[in-house]
Amino acid sequence: MAKQLGYHKIREIFTRFHDADPEPKGELEHVNVYTLVVAVALSAQATDAGVNKATRDLFKIADTPQKMLDLGEEGLIEHIKTIGLFRQKAKNVIKLSRILVEDYGGEVPNSRAALQSLPGVGRKTANVVLNMWWRYPAQAVDTHIFRVGNRTGICPGKNVDAVERAIEDNIPTDFQLHAHHWLILHGRYHCKARKPQCPTCIIRDLCEFEDKTL
Known part of the structure; x- marks a missing residue:
């Protein structure tokens, strides 16, 4: 588990996530x-x-x-x-x-x-x-978020409840609405379980992951 990042690093991380994808969307299809x-x-x-x-x-x-x-x-x-x-x-x-x-x-x-x-x-x-659906800043912690939160130091925790609390406590309020989508998508496509894409990661310089790939 990486050490908890400070406020300014976390704000910079989510600023970069926002600049790259201002309105991240969940990928499950639905009609209502x-x-x-x-x-x-x-x-x-x-x-x-x-x-x-x-x-x-x-x-x-x-x-x-x-x-x-x-x-x-x-x-x-x-x-x-x-x-x-x-x-x-x-x-x-x-x-x-x-x-x-x-x-x-x-x-x-x-x-x-x-x-x-x-x-x-x-x-x-x-x-x-x-x-x-209701655009409430609720944080749904899945395996991707758990991994990214602990690897990076954004929201470390020993279980999903601890990571959920860390997101609510540590991520600035103006990024809370989309926080879990940015983290899921980052884990799914960049900070992968077996082959993290560290060389092309937009937060590489801010991340606490000790086993960064070359």
């Missing part, structure tokens, strides 16, 4: 907030590209909780069977769809507690939805 919830729930232990491939046709016919219930669990499985853990995920999507219809009038609630009460929706999923 309900399909965003479903896509994020399906993405656990799966790639965004794999989820998008499975949901493109699915969301054309099931873009509301009621339509998903009409499709049914077996119908849903036919669309998502290329995704890992598809049977359990299908059960969760049907259960959460039923709860949304019966308890929320078919609408997706915009509170973290309510979102986390849905089957298959954890804190990370809730934070993604709050951030991407």
Whole structure:
């Protein structure tokens, strides 16, 4: 774990991220907030590209909780069977769809507690939805953010909760809205797990990673 970077270095890092990509976007495809919830729930232990491939046709016919219930669990499985853990995920999507219809009038609630009460929706999923749909500065810490946060010293922590707190505590407020997207994209395409692209990294001179590649 790298040492925690100081405020001025962190501000400079996020200034560079902003200059390179002012409006970073999540890569999960969706057509409304309900399909965003479903896509994020399906993405656990799966790639965004794999989820998008499975949901493109699915969301054309099931873009509301009621339509998903009409499709049914077996119908849903036919669309998502290329995704890992598809049977359990299908059960969760049907259960959460039923709860949304019966308890929320078919609408997706915009509170973290309510979102986390849905089957298959954890804190990370809730934070993604709050951030991407309602533009709330919630930080969804995945493996990419955990790695980048600890390697660079931007937001080090021994677990995802600690890294989430470090992001909220250490990253300037004007960068909070897009912070987790910049970190995810940096981890996915530059600060990779096995072959980090240090020579072409835009924050190389500010990063605390001791094993920088030549």
